Amino acid sequence: MNQEELFKNVISHSKEYGFIFQSSEIYDGLSAVYDYGQLGVELKKNLRDFWWKSMVQMHANIVGIDAAIFMHPTTWKASGHVDAFNDPLIDNKDSKKRYRADVLIEDYIAKINAKADKEVEKAKAKFGESFDEVLYRQTNTRVLESINKAAQIEARFKEALEQNNLEEVRQIIIDCEIACPISGTKNWTEVRQFNLMFSTQIGSLSEDSNTIYLRPETAQGIFVNYLNVQKTGRMKIPFGIAQTGKAFRNEIVARQFIFRMREFEQMEMQFFVRPGTEMEWYHYWKDTRMKWHQALGLGENKHKFHDHLKLAHYANAACDIEFEFPFGFKELEGIHSRTDFDLKKHESFSGKKLQYFDPELNESYVPYVVETSIGLDRLFLAVMSQAYMEEKLEDGTSRVVLSIPYALAPIKAAILPLVNKDGLPEKADEIVNLLKYDFNVATEAKDAIGKRYRRNDAIGTPFCITVDYDTMENNTVTIRNRDTMTQERVAISDLWTILNRDVSVSNLLKKC
Ligand code: GAP
Numbered sequence: 001m002n003q004e005e006l007f008k009n010v011i012s013h014s015k016e017y018g019f020i021f022q023s024s025e026i027y028d029g030l031s032a033v034y035d036y037g038q039l040g041v042e043l044k045k046n047l048r049d050f051w052w053k054s055m056v057q058m059h060a061n062i063v064g065i066d067a068a069i070f071m072h073p074t075t076w077k078a079s080g081h082v083d084a085f086n087d088p089l090i091d092n093k094d095s096k097k098r099y100r101a102d103v104l105i106e107d108y109i110a111k112i113n114a115k116a117d118k119e120v121e122k123a124k125a126k127f128g129e130s131f132d133e134v135l136y137r138q139t140n141t142r143v144l145e146s147i148n149k150a151a152q153i154e155a156r157f158k159e160a161l162e163q164n165n166l167e168e169v170r171q172i173i174i175d176c177e178i179a180c181p182i183s184g185t186k187n188w189t190e191v192r193q194f195n196l197m198f199s200t201q202i203g204s205l206s207e208d209s210n211t212i213y214l215r216p217e218t219a220q221g222i223f224v225n226y227l228n229v230q231k232t233g234r235m236k237i238p239f240g241i242a243q244t245g246k247a248f249r250n251e252i253v254a255r256q257f258i259f260r261m262r263e264f265e266q267m268e269m270q271f272f273v274r275p276g277t278e279m280e281w282y283h284y285w286k287d288t289r290m291k292w293h294q295a296l297g298l299g300e301n302k303h304k305f306h307d308h309l310k311l312a313h314y315a316n317a318a319c320d321i322e323f324e325f326p327f328g329f330k331e332l333e334g335i336h337s338r339t340d341f342d343l344k345k346h347e348s349f350s351g352k353k354l355q356y357f358d359p360e361l362n363e364s365y366v367p368y369v370v371e372t373s374i375g376l377d378r379l380f381l382a383v384m385s386q387a388y389m390e391e392k393l394e395d396g397t398s399r400v401v402l403s404i405p406y407a408l409a410p411i412k413a414a415i416l417p418l419v420n421k422d423g424l425p426e427k428a429d430e431i432v433n434l435l436k437y438d439f440n441v442a443t444e445a446k447d448a449i450g451k452r453y454r455r456n457d458a459i460g461t462p463f464c465i466t467v468d469y470d471t472m473e474n475n476t477v478t479i480r481n482r483d484t485m486t487q488e489r490v491a492i493s494d495l496w497t498i499l500n501r502d503v504s505v506s507n508l509l510k511k512c
Contacts, residue, residue: 001390007326010381010388011257013400017459019043019384020258032254032262039459040380042410042440044265047379048244050408050505051267054292054512055242062240062269063233067221069246073212075220076197078349079342080313085216086193088169089252092180093187100253101169101191104178105157106309109150110328116146154309161310166191196249198262214248219371221245222270223342226367227354230272237356237367238281240271244376256327258377265376272367274358275340281370282317282337288512289321289333289372295511297405298386304329314341323382332382333374340366383408387460402460403483407505412439413463413495414456420445428467431477431492439499457482462503465495 001009014020018037022029036044056064076082088101119142124131137143153176160168170191179186198214215221222241229241244267254260273281286305293303306329308318316339320331343354343366355364387402406412415431417424428443435441442461444452449466456464464480471477471492478487479498490498 003326006385006388007257009390010326010385013388013402013458014040014384032251032260034258034261034377039410043383043404043408043460044376044380046408046410046505047383048265048267048376050508051292051374051376051379052242052244053505054509055240055267055269058509058512059240061235061238062242062271063229063235064242065222065225065229066245067218067225067243069215069248070202070212071215071220071224073210074349075224075346076213076216078345079220079223080345081197081213081216082195084313085196087196087252088166088191089194090170090173090191091189092183092185093189094185095180095183097180097182098252099180101166101173102157102161102310103253105153105169105172105176108176108178109153109157112146112150112153116143116150119143119146158309166193194250194252196251198248198250215246216249217247217373218243218245218266218268219270219373220342222268223346223369226270226272226343230356235272237358238271238273238277240269242267242269244268256325258381259325259327259330261377266373267376268371268373270338271370271372272356273370274361275365275368278337278339278368278370279317282335285370285372286319286335289335289374292512293321293323293332295508296383296408298323298382302386303332306331312336314338323378325381326385332378333372336371336373338369338371340368342369343367399454399457401457401482404460405508406462406503407508409460409462409503410440411442411456411459411461412499412503413441413465414452414461415441415443415465415467416449416452417443417445418449418466418468422469423472424467424469427471431465431467431495434492435496435499438496439503453480453485463499 017039019040021035021037023033023035024030052064055062089098090101090104091098119140120133120136123136123140124133137147153172157169157172160172170188173188174186177186197216199211200214202210202212222243226241229235230239244265246263247266248263251260251262254262271281271285290303290305302324304322306320306322308315308320311318315336317337319335321333321335322329323332347354347366354366356367357364383404387404389401389403390398391401392398413435415428417428425445428445432441432443453464460482462482466478466480468478475492476489477492477495479490479495480487
């Protein structure tokens, strides 16, 4: 199965087993909007809970809030979103397809870098242990050519973005001979800026109604509440405020399933620090967040940092944590040193002081902010695409298994009566009643046991607990492990302890 097939399979599997549906499917769907089904909602909730616990429960100096989606429209004037939350778009005149100009150029640069990496890999395989990669990169003409070419385009592109020079952005696309993947032609329109915010009206239209926006990020709800939380929570700097919730962006080039959606969920944390210490905290949160991703066990070398070429209007340092999705390394989380930009802007637009009195320095200041911001849907896609596996078994059959980390699995254990009679289903219900207060468990009696095992493998259930005739005699059951498929006979009275040991989210939290 190549990566393209994997991605297609993840999409169809997500639908077939009730993880993700196209929104309003009976009306042919709404582009780039998705609904989470009965299993998807559980996985999503578990991911959100893991994030929340690792941020709020595990840090004495981080608290959470849940701000409204609607905010006073001046919020978005102050934050710069009304004027600057834009994507540079370009159309191909032949295919009539629209692209983000920056993505076209970044993909082109990534391709050149990949070419250099391929050369290095080839040489590494040829020369074996004695291979000196650093020296090779510095001296091999072909590698140097690619690296220099990528760097030159990158520098030119960065300058064009900084000067908001859209003509130059277009010229880079022309000079690099970037072609439309659909038509194959280089017949491009001008590059235009397009604002990504959705707007709507508050109040009845006949009255003096106001345009308001659906929030494009959850962060501003934290900024406008920062003093409320600081004062009522008696928070001392450094401290953080965490929030999860929906955000909305009118993405023009929405594709790749739930990777880029118009309605999505963010998990953001703003960390308020003393001015001058922000770079220290920026590095702290870079390390901490990378460790968090690695604790999920989605595979080694699946994550990497990518420093931003063009800093957002509010940042003095920024990077992404990228994940290797089936369509390549792409942004999963952003870590931004946002300076005092947002709070200062809100001070000036609201006329209210947003200063913190630092008792150690005996002075007041507007704190600096380091932000961590991750898309819950992207995290979901990362987990699904890493978990989906098609396995050939020793007996010649095959199975699909979702190897989701146990703590995140939608259903932790399926309690399966071997047959649907003789009191076995009732015994299974007893076990469900024993476990359901602490674990999401399910029972099903229909179909042959092998078929039920396969179904539970396909939805990622870590354990299948089978109730058979011996159970009725001695209160023992078999417990089958999803990954090894091995079975063990255990007492019903031990099940709670076994599940608690293996599926608890504390296993993940301890690795962070
Ligand atoms: N407050 C900072 C902020 O919003 P961002 O890099 O624009 O920064 C943060 O977004 C994260 O939100 C991204 O790393 C990504 O995971 C997620 N995200 C952004 N746009 C998205 C979209 N259209 N669909 C799904 N997730 C998105």
